Amino acid sequence: xxxxxxxRRTLLRGAGxxxxxxxxxxxxxxxxxxxxxLTFFFSANPDEAKARxxxxxxxxRQHPDIKVRPVLSGPGVMQQLSTFCAGGKCPDVxxxxxxxYAELAARGVLLDLNTLLAQDNxxxxxxxxxxxxxxxxTFAYEAGSKGGQYAFPEQWAGNYLFYNKKLxxxxxxxxxxxxxxxxxxxxxxxxTANALTQRDGSGRATQWGFVNxxxxxxxxxxxxxxxxxxWSTPLxxxxxxxxxxxxxxxxxxxxxxxxxxxxxxxxxxxxxSMSTPDLFAAGKAAxxxxxxxxxxxxxxxxxxxxxxxSLPIGPSLPDGHAAVSNIGATGLAISASSRRKEQAWExxxxxxxxVGQKIIGESCLFVPAxxxxxxxxxxxxxxxxxxxxxxxxxxxxxxxxxxxxxAWEKVVALMDRxxxxxxRGSRPATSLAGLAHxxxxxxxxx
Amino acid sequence: xxxLDTSAGPRPWRRRAWAGRLFVAPNLAAVTVFLLFPLGFSLxxxxxxxxxFNPPKFLGLRNFRELFTSDPLFLIAIRNTAVFTLGTVVPxxxxxxxxxxxxxxxxxxxxxxxxxxxxxLAISSVVMAVVWQFVFNTDNGLLNIMLGWIGVGPxxxxxxxxWAMFSLCVVxxxxxxxxxxxxxxxxxxxxxxxxxxxxxxDGAGGIRQFVSITVPLIRGAVTFxxxxxIIHAFQAFDxxxxxxGSNGGPETATYVLGIMLFQHAFSFLEFGYASALAWVMFGIxxxxxxLQLRLSRQRSMEAASGPG
Numbered sequence: 001x002x003x004x005x006x007x008r009r010t011l012l013r014g015a016g017x018x019x020x021x022x023x024x025x026x027x028x029x030x031x032x033x034x035x036x037x038l039t040f041f042f043s044a045n046p047d048e049a050k051a052r053x054x055x056x057x058x059x060x061r062q063h064p065d066i067k068v069r070p071v072l073s074g075p076g077v078m079q080q081l082s083t084f085c086a087g088g089k090c091p092d093v094x095x096x097x098x099x100x101y102a103e104l105a106a107r108g109v110l111l112d113l114n115t116l117l118a119q120d121n122x123x124x125x126x127x128x129x130x131x132x133x134x135x136x137x138t139f140a141y142e143a144g145s146k147g148g149q150y151a152f153p154e155q156w157a158g159n160y161l162f163y164n165k166k167l168x169x170x171x172x173x174x175x176x177x178x179x180x181x182x183x184x185x186x187x188x189x190x191x192t193a194n195a196l197t198q199r200d201g202s203g204r205a206t207q208w209g210f211v212n213x214x215x216x217x218x219x220x221x222x223x224x225x226x227x228x229x230x231w232s233t234p235l236x237x238x239x240x241x242x243x244x245x246x247x248x249x250x251x252x253x254x255x256x257x258x259x260x261x262x263x264x265x266x267x268x269x270x271x272x273s274m275s276t277p278d279l280f281a282a283g284k285a286a287x288x289x290x291x292x293x294x295x296x297x298x299x300x301x302x303x304x305x306x307x308x309x310s311l312p313i314g315p316s317l318p319d320g321h322a323a324v325s326n327i328g329a330t331g332l333a334i335s336a337s338s339r340r341k342e343q344a345w346e347x348x349x350x351x352x353x354x355v356g357q358k359i360i361g362e363s364c365l366f367v368p369a370x371x372x373x374x375x376x377x378x379x380x381x382x383x384x385x386x387x388x389x390x391x392x393x394x395x396x397x398x399x400x401x402x403x404x405x406x407a408w409e410k411v412v413a414l415m416d417r418x419x420x421x422x423x424r425g426s427r428p429a430t431s432l433a434g435l436a437h438x439x440x441x442x443x444x445x446x
Numbered sequence: 447x448x449x450l451d452t453s454a455g456p457r458p459w460r461r462r463a464w465a466g467r468l469f470v471a472p473n474l475a476a477v478t479v480f481l482l483f484p485l486g487f488s489l490x491x492x493x494x495x496x497x498x499f500n501p502p503k504f505l506g507l508r509n510f511r512e513l514f515t516s517d518p519l520f521l522i523a524i525r526n527t528a529v530f531t532l533g534t535v536v537p538x539x540x541x542x543x544x545x546x547x548x549x550x551x552x553x554x555x556x557x558x559x560x561x562x563x564x565x566x567l568a569i570s571s572v573v574m575a576v577v578w579q580f581v582f583n584t585d586n587g588l589l590n591i592m593l594g595w596i597g598v599g600p601x602x603x604x605x606x607x608x609w610a611m612f613s614l615c616v617v618x619x620x621x622x623x624x625x626x627x628x629x630x631x632x633x634x635x636x637x638x639x640x641x642x643x644x645x646x647x648d649g650a651g652g653i654r655q656f657v658s659i660t661v662p663l664i665r666g667a668v669t670f671x672x673x674x675x676i677i678h679a680f681q682a683f684d685x686x687x688x689x690x691g692s693n694g695g696p697e698t699a700t701y702v703l704g705i706m707l708f709q710h711a712f713s714f715l716e717f718g719y720a721s722a723l724a725w726v727m728f729g730i731x732x733x734x735x736x737l738q739l740r741l742s743r744q745r746s747m748e749a750a751s752g753p754g
Binding site: 076078079082085086103104107108109268269270272273409410413416417418420421424426 | 585
């Protein structure tokens with residue numbers, strides 16, 4: 001009787017000791033790695049991730065004293081970042097997006113890189129002479145009393161058109177323009193898309209003239225930019241969105257009609273069961289709107305012979321006007337709370353500077369954001385399959401920005417809602433005037 | 447003897463109580479850390495403005511005021527949640543009553559049928575939503591292919607706003623029926639056989655027996671199923687998120703309170719506002735549940751005191 005409680009207690013003690021013993025090495029192993037490594041947060045599709053690691057590996061080879069731990073983001077970037085930072089584990093170096101970095105900058109999450117640049121004159125001068133103005137300025141942001149350069153661009157990720165050379169030749173359609181400066185028109189583009197669409201006996205398309213591989217409301221807005229309307233005025237901290245502008249509406253309607261009226265592009269129901277990049281990769285679509293992040297996928301597609309071309313311009317622009325792309329840049333930022341700012345600075349300097357950018361260009365990962373890398377032989381060699389290389393190399397100079405505001409997530413939620421019926425063809429694009437009003441309200445009281 | 451009793455008595459008892467507390471401790475700690483603390487924290491946060499990155503700022507009742515007076519989406523979310531709740535709870539109760547009634551029969555092989563009916567209970571709701579997404583696909587979905595056989599043209603299940611809410615309710619009912627049926631079946635099996643025998647002698651048919659005997663006698667279980675179903679419908683999030691997208695689309699067709707809460711907290715980083723919304727949801731549910739319990743108690747008292 002007396003022995004029993006002791007037995008139980010011994011058992012408990014034993015179990016406790018065993019648990020502690022089994023946890024100890026695991027906990028120790030976890031912290032030693034975590035404490036010393038520089039964390040690098042980024043998002044990438046599987047093909048991109050491999051090329052991205054080449055840059056990280058090269059950095060580690062040149063800086064053996066700095067260990068980098070890559071943190072690959074899931075789909076909800078802001079959600080993941082906020083969770084990390086709330087838990088006191090904000091990554092040291094963060095990949096930032098043109099459209100969303102302002103949200104972090106306004107909250108004081110990102111470090112003003114000008115403070116570090118001021119102490120590094122040689123690099124500052126090099127960066128200044130080599131940078132592409134609009135890309136670099138994308139990440140300069142003023143928020144109340146705060147302001148500064150919150151990231152260095154590492155790529156131009158604007159959109160252009162990929163086209164299937166074989167399908168063009170087979171249909172006897174002349175090849176599209178070779179540069180942004182001598183673009184085609186909406187009407188020529190529509191004729192081409194129609195000519196390249198093929199249907200079976202039942203009227204179902206077996207080959208599409210055009211597919212969009214980007215977010216559809218952004219793509220529609222890109223057509224509007226090519227009809228002479230910027231998304232907002234001003235572009236940084238906008239107070240008004242131009243969704244209600246006549247030329248904007250006209251371009252969005254043109255884009256929506258491609259699928260709903262002319263049936264030259266798959267509609268909302270059809271894209272539900274087909275991935276648009278796969279359609280282009282499989283040779284079932286003649287043109288695809290997308291950015292360089294699709295390059296890796298199309299490059300690997302069997303039997304796909306493709307080239308790139310500029311976007312068409314709308315009727316509101318005078319003939320001979322150059323076409324535009326969007327900036328869509330991502331940059332590298334340093335978290336303001338990082339305890340490894342010096343190492344982080346070294347990494348950012350490497351990846352956004354001439355050395356890293358050169359590797360990026362050679363590896364086909366991105367279109368680099370520095371002129372030296374963009375115009376290098378390495379980049380041209382890596383893109384030897386592209387005939388119209390100027391579309392890529394002069395793309396950044398023809399790129400216009402999208403709005404930069406901390407309220408972007410809210411704007412997107414509203415856009416998703418209001419563009420839906422227009423792009424589905426159940427409401428005319430004129431209904432976007434209501435969206436402009438709602439978004440302006442959000443912009444005035446974020 | 448007495449002195450020995452008093453000195454030896456409390457020690458094992460105390461030791462046992464100590465051991466008891468020790469055994470409860472892990473669970474108690476989990477409840478405190480994962481339930482009580484978040485509850486208190488979210489109540490505190492509902493009066494603050496907090497974006498995770500900066501220290502919270504006290505706002506008083508502003509979050510609540512904004513929610514009730516100047517957020518047009520709150521009304522939409524309430525309306526959608528109400529439609530979803532009705533569209534889920536009513537069919538769930540009716541269907542599960544029938545299902546439980548059928549499963550209560552003593553037929554050969556009923557065990558296999560029961561197993562099949564209860565299978566959805568074992569599937570995670572995200573997996574379920576992904577599978578149903580294939581089923582609801584407009585061009586190549588199973589449902590539209592089958593409808594095509596009987597000459598019904600393709601229905602844009604998840605693309606058109608009107609159909610999207612309907613589709614969501616269908617999946618939700620499909621998911622809720624097994625659980626409700628288990629509860630109702632258990633209650634049905636507790637109804638004494640003698641009552642049915644008496645009814646049979648009086649000439650009541652199967653349907654009459656079901657309506658006049660089974661349903662009234664399992665009223666408690668039905669109430670329970672209704673309360674639980676309403677609570678579940680109010681909590682709808684995971685399935686909507688996967689089936690209809692993170693914005694509860696298309697447009698605002700499936701923008702329910704759960705989606706609104708998640709969007710404000712994790713997309714807009716307005717944790718204070720989201721906490722306020724969570725407490726408003728809690729308030730609505732509390733009122734609904736209390737009302738329902740009152741009503742059912744009243745009804746059962748009326749039944750007890752009625753002509754017997």
